Amino acid sequence: MKITPDPNLRILLIGASGGIGAAMADALQGTRLATLSRSADGLDVTDEASVAAAAARLEGPFDLIFDATGALEIGGHGPEKALAQIDPQAMAAQFALNAIGPALLLKHFGPHLRREGRAVFATLSARVGSIGDNRLGGWISYRAAKAALNQIVRTAAIELARRNRETIVVALHPGTVQTDLTRKYLGRHPAVTPEEAAQNLLKVLAGLTPAQNGGFFDYAGKDIPW
Template sequence: MTTDIGKTLLIGASGGIGSALVEALGEADLTTLSRSQDGLDLTDEASIRDAADRIEGPFELILDVTGALEIDGQGPEKSLDDIDPEAMARQFAVNTIGPALLLKHFAPKLAREGRAVFATLSARVGSIGDNRLGGWYGYRASKAALNQIVRSASVEIARKRPEAIVLALHPGTVATPLTEKYLGRHPSVTPDEAARNLLKVIADRRPEDTGGFFAWDGSRIEW
């Protein structure tokens, strides 16, 4: 599959969704970054800064597909009694602060003229309005905080790049190692299908969509 999205930077390219996106992007002008291949560490700002310094833009699309549900063997909390401050801090380090630092160091590499997109993976469970089951405190809160960062960044970036689009995306439940313990509770899709869905959602967005939270099918998700 090829795409006309433009010059693309894919961050998290070695993961399940990331690898599928590399395949889906086909012959696109693609630059990739990942922890396993490039040593990129989302919990270390110097690592992110160094990666940004090595890479030349501008990019029409910067797509961040990093994130973690279980970190160091710690699964989602089922109740308040399960909250562990260190485990919650790690959730925020990977799922909130890491993407915020990616925005800090890579958003300046978005094209200044014309349409340009910075998209990062959030999750429907990060929606406060959609939360009717409770639990999963650290992961939910870290993704809700990420959504706020995306919203704020979209306002700031638009001042210099009026056609830029900053997005939080929910890929659906994707059958990857990240979700393998939780498959069966919700319908799932393969990484290949998720990659195609994400690229379509990105391709369909316009500047007036900036700062939005969108599902894999292009529908808006409430905050």
């Protein structure tokens, strides 16, 4: 089922040039959509000055801020298969992009969320960031960065709900998505197109309630263990 966007919604999509981000941008046509990306706007979520400048250029309030930034492979470093493959710089890069980046977005764009009525901040996490669901090992830096992101989301959700009880801050797992960044890691896992992923995520977003603030959900809206 295709989710039809509400033309009255004010939405900010960050990371609009990536595989999932671009599909989300297409799916959200018909809303009052603003987009930000590295390629089009020079936004670098690992640089606080860049994030702060981008936030200063925009005026809220937004009903939804969707963060589609992040990467599995950074600087040619793929996921580790064993502890012996840990590289400190590669691990730091994972945390900079996949954890600190969204934290900076929450810091500088969180104030742009609507202060009254339903307001949502959603960021892309990953099931492999679940500590409770980890039974295979490996992918240490990426797992750890996404686990850190989940804690950031949980903590930010508490703070942002204090100024608007209808605020919903969540981490979302989009499933395995066919993008250039994940192609070599798909293996035998069933994968969906970015367009399918966007529709799945929009359906989840449409159904979220304030009672789910601070949660971690998959593309079907099901809870994922921390």
